[in-house]
Amino acid sequence: MLVQTSQGQSGSAHVVVLGNEKGGSGKSTTALHIAVALMKAGQRVATIDLDCRQQSFTRYIHNRGAWARRTGLDLEIPLHSCIKLGETMQIADNETSEFQQFMDAISAVERTFDFIVIDTPGSDSYLMRLAHSMADTLVTPINDSFLDFDVLGTVDPQTYAVTGESHYAEMVRDTRRKRRQLDGVTTDWIVVRNRLSMLGSRNKQLVADSLNDLAFRLGFRSIDGFAERVVYREFFPRGLTALDDLDETTLGMRPSLGHVTAREEVTTLLRQLKLPLDERGRRRAANRAEWFTQVDKPLEVHDILGA
Secondary structure (H helix, E strand, O other): OOOOOOOOOOOOOEEEEEOOOOOOOOHHHHHHHHHHHHHHOOOOEEEEEOOOOOOHHHHHHHHHHHHHHHHOOOOOOOEEEEOOOOOOOOHHHHHHHHHHHHHHHHHHHOOOOOEEEEEOOOOOOHHHHHHHHHOOEEEEEEEOOHHHHOOOEEEOOOOOOEEEEOHHHHHHHHHHHHHHHHHOOOOEEEEEEEOEOOOOOHHHHHHHHHHHHHHHHHOOEEEEOOEOOHHHHHHHHHOOOOOOOOOHHHHOOOOOHHHHHHHHHHHHHHHHHOOOOOHHHHHHHHHHHHHHHHOOOOOOOOOOOOO
């Protein structure tokens, strides 16, 4: 069994938060791959972009919709909300406006959707902390280097032994503790190593060893994410993911071995997240796959997160 098989008894959506105080770690790419995988598994998915300034997640989803309309492809698109940046001269008023937008977005979907996937900004803010405190699953992508490891902890320059914890790690530990005290829920924290070198190296092993040490201290799981591949950068303008049916119509080019390999590593990553699938969603996915089979259009990836 690769995933849990039921949602919580409360009927609320399972909240997946993508968080990291450094930009460029692959949060938006990982967020959309998670959302698309869940939809392909028949789950009802809503997405929220809290990065009011950059809005990479929002543009990725808009690109997906535009490419679907242009090509006539049936691409899964989540119900999306983007929090607008407050524009008054008063910081307190701006924060109030952004907070209200976020609460409205959550309230609109928390009882009618199976999952809410939230992308957060690469900086500390009230909304960012609030999202972390709501997370059932927290995914922290980091680039596979000590420069990005610094967002979690510090190391001895000679031995590379972990010597301390960073501001972000302390914030996550604090929000997890408060969440546990509030409703008894323990957030599943997963650190995803992105931009992995496809070649073995001393640095790669040192980062892995340091992460394993820190994981024991902080209680997160460390898993491998996306390798350094050009195909991930090529997906963004068209809003595509490695999980889509990639052919010449979809891509505008002949698929390469890199596309096949990317799908395999994304599938492995998503299974390791162990997200809980709703059984009704599984049946929806199975019914959809059966329908596509009957019309002679097989659906290749309908339960990427299934058992």
